[in-house]
Structure formats: C-alpha cells, structure tokens
Amino acid sequence: MLNKTIRIGTRDSELALWQAHTVQECLENLGHKTELVPVKSTGDIVLDKPLYELGITGIFTKTLDIAMLNDDIDIAVHSMKDVPTALPKGIVEAAILERANVNDILVHKGLDFLNSSGTIATGSLRRKAQWLHKYPDHNVVDLRGNVNTRMQKLTNSNWNAAIFAAAGLERIDLKPENYIDLDWMVPAPAQGAMLVVAKEDDDFCKEALAKLNHEKSEICVHIEREFLRELEGGCTAPIGALAKIEGEEIQFKGVLFSLDGKEKVEVIKKVTVGAEQGLGKICAQEVLNNGGEEVMKEIKTMMK
Numbered sequence: 001m002l003n004k005t006i007r008i009g010t011r012d013s014e015l016a017l018w019q020a021h022t023v024q025e026c027l028e029n030l031g032h033k034t035e036l037v038p039v040k041s042t043g044d045i046v047l048d049k050p051l052y053e054l055g056i057t058g059i060f061t062k063t064l065d066i067a068m069l070n071d072d073i074d075i076a077v078h079s080m081k082d083v084p085t086a087l088p089k090g091i092v093e094a095a096i097l098e099r100a101n102v103n104d105i106l107v108h109k110g111l112d113f114l115n116s117s118g119t120i121a122t123g124s125l126r127r128k129a130q131w132l133h134k135y136p137d138h139n140v141v142d143l144r145g146n147v148n149t150r151m152q153k154l155t156n157s158n159w160n161a162a163i164f165a166a167a168g169l170e171r172i173d174l175k176p177e178n179y180i181d182l183d184w185m186v187p188a189p190a191q192g193a194m195l196v197v198a199k200e201d202d203d204f205c206k207e208a209l210a211k212l213n214h215e216k217s218e219i220c221v222h223i224e225r226e227f228l229r230e231l232e233g234g235c236t237a238p239i240g241a242l243a244k245i246e247g248e249e250i251q252f253k254g255v256l257f258s259l260d261g262k263e264k265v266e267v268i269k270k271v272t273v274g275a276e277q278g279l280g281k282i283c284a285q286e287v288l289n290n291g292g293e294e295v296m297k298e299i300k301t302m303m304k
C-alpha cells in the first residue's frame, strides 16, 4: 500500500487549516499523496459506543477523534495544548512538529492602564490567574472564539487588551498594531507545538509521520504534559508549564494558581538531557506537597 492517499482531518478555522496544510506539505515533500478533509460537525456520525467509553473528551479534538475512529480520515492535526492528556483508545501520537514561539502576548490599545486599572479579556483560566496575580486591581473578562473572532471582539470592545498565544497569530499572519511579549507568563503545557495523531494499528501513517517528529520538542512537551496530567486529575485548572533544552540541560518551570490568582505554587528544576524520565511527575508531586493539593481541592469544589 505504498500509494495510499493519507487523508488529513482538520477543523475549519484558519489556524487549524494552516496547521493541516503545513503537515500536508511536509508529507508531500516526502513523496506521499494526501488529501485534506475538513471535518465540521459530529451530528451525523454514529458510533457504536458512548464517547466517554471511547475516552473522547476534548472539546477541540472530539470531532476529529470521531472522524478518525469512523475511518473518515487517517490522521488529524492539533494544537497540542488543546489535546487532553489521555488520548482516546486506538489513537496515538504519531508526530510532534518543531515547536514555534511558546509565549503569550498582550494585544493592547495603549499601555497606560497597566499601572492603574484596566480590563483584560481572556477565556483561559491560566492566563486570567497569572494576570490577576501580577495585577490584582485589574478586571478580567471572558473572551472566546477562534483567533480572528477574539481579535475582532477586542477591536469592537472597550477592553484595554486581550491575551493570545504568539504562535496562533504568527501562523495566520495576523500582525496586531500594538502588542507586548508576556515573557513572565508561564505558557500552557505544549503551547506552540503541533501534534499529529494516527490510528494505533495504522503502520503506514505512523511510519510516514515518524519522519516529521522533532525530538527536542517532543521531550519538552512530554515533560510539560506529564506535569499537567499528574496535577489536574481530570479537571481543568490554571496550570502553566515550560521545558526548554539549552545545550545538554533541560530547564523546567511549572506553576499552579488558585482561580483568583492569589495563590501560586511554583517548581523549577534542571536535569541533564536523557535524565528527564519522570521529571514532570516529580515536579507535580512537589507542587502538590507545597500547597498545591489545597489549591486543587478548592478549584475542584468551585468548578462543580
């Protein structure tokens, strides 16, 4: 089956399409035939088991998971930070592409508000908690939708600023007029990384995709996601994590905040490349032992 056409599933936002096209181009450069399959809704798809039984949970990834298990697509491309830490049964990580800009940025209309009071828009618990930790007098409002929608909403609002992943804007070539890098903000685990998933029994696609894998990026995002998995226990919380490789050293920073940003538990560790086995888990345990357990308990009761 050397001539099999690889069907690439993608959601239809501009960012998702850019990411899928990028993977398509890489595969075609390796001589593969590909086809892009935009997947819209799950409405007309019938599976023989309930979603939870298949381990399908993520709101961004659900549609593509179902299409894959239904054999409408062979592979799917995701922003890795949107992918739940446990993949559905039968779906595996096949490639992690070289990571782009990991940082969050603040798109604003002037920075005078920073030292007084202001309104910041974000739909992310992690961004909200970190912003309030640094600027307790500011007001944070909810902002959802894809990148273009969020940017439009900011323009049409009286908010001072909104927070975005730099990678998302760069990928769709959206250059905001005014922005600053939030290098003090710890990004989401796997932010800026793209994950391609395939079916566990699909050796053809797995072999093709293995060539696209970027090992250093893989090492880093795996540490970050292990930290997340160990901390969250299936619930969403304001958690940031970033691993970086500098020469022979891996530097890791992980944080957990209370929802209001008042409490912060941080862990920083360095290990030699090759000695990262279990690092995410160890760091998560350290956070839990240093007050993180109480923070997580409080978050779980508030989110009920």
Ligand SMILES: NCc1[nH]cc(CCC(=O)O)c1CC(=O)O
Residues within 6 Å of the ligand: 079, 080, 081, 082, 147, 163, 164, 165, 167, 168, 169, 190, 191, 192, 193
């Ligand atoms: N949650 C939405 C989402 N998922 C991936 C990206 C951008 C790319 C990335 O962070 O890897 C974004 C937009 C954002 O967070 O501003």
